[in-house]
Amino acid sequence: MTNLPLPRRSPRAFLLIAAAAWFWLYQTLEPLSHWLVNRLPVAQGSPLYDALQFFLYDTPKVLLLLAGVVMVMGMINSYFTPERTRALLSGKHEGVGNVMAALLGIVTPFCSCSAVPLFIGFVQAGVPLGVTFSFLISAPMVNEIALALLFGLFGWQIAALYMGLGLSIAIFAGFVIGKLKMEHHLEDWVRNMAHIQATVGADELTLPDRIEAGFASVREIVGKVWLYVLAGIAIGAGIHGYVPQDFMAGFMGKDAWWAVPASVLIGVPMYTNAAGIIPIVEALLAKGAALGTVLAFMMSVIALSLPEMVILRKVLKPRLIATFIGVVTLGIMLVGYVFNALV
């Protein structure tokens, strides 16, 4: 037994030590970045100094946060398989069902490439159409990467606000789609599929298994997005040091009423993950763009993407797709305007 690695032997102790090490590292980053920049032959207070300091502090900070959150979410995800979520949602009514679906969208592992099989699987097991949509909107939009990055760069208030608004859009849009009774706008082959009973297989995962699942998702997700994060922060650093303050205020400030719809429109054809977009968002905000406008832009990039629509077209008739896009766009714009009015 003694040859087993620590996560297997005493998983609780391992998690405690890992968490302590993580916090210590996180605390050390800011002084370390100052120390490093001061070692370089760059004049303090120059634009290059600011850009370098921003880059050297933000890069490890964001990557560390991302790794931490993805690890925790990977472990939580192992409790909520799509099959279990489906069983929880099948037969739920609109209303409560929409709220549950949006919440489960946060914790259920989701990859946009399985959006369609998931969609059909839900409908087949008797999950109402509107409830299915609530899940489908919440799952990509309110994801751990977006939340971790918002938390890291803007603090917990903004992250919580983003989560609350994302959930509200998912609940609202799903509820509206459910009320419109658009079941007959599913492609015929989907409607004609045999109805199945939602069942859940036995879950025999142990805590060490879940830790392993957490590490697996860190390897997979951080391994995939680190380059985007780096590129995004580099762009952000460039804007930080060189572009004058208030540069964006004219186009994306509070007074430009057309900025919200314009940001949403620009966001649709852009298809990147949350990791790639957030550092750019930070730079925009730092230069005077209004928070609501920037959040609307970000939500539109993440939640509405052309490639996903093309795949969804295989199961939804054009009117249902148009309704889906319309309702979500409306929700996002509402969020943008409300934010700009409040903050």
Place this chain on the structure above:
Amino acid sequence: MKNIKVLGTGCANCKNTMKLIEEVAKDKGVEIQLEKVEDLQSIMAYGVMSTPGVVVDGKVVHAGGVPSRDKIAGWL
């Protein structure tokens, strides 16, 4: 000979799964018949909700994410 099908609409993970199964089979010297199922309706017929899914001799053994080497070795 085992018949193995990989279910998936063509995302990167599905391709990785195909490659990994081929590799493990070669390492173990097991002959397999590997197929890729990309048609959505056929995928759904197996009741798989998260892709990539793996079907061995008509039975779904895996759904969602790239399976580990050990898991693949177990099927062979």
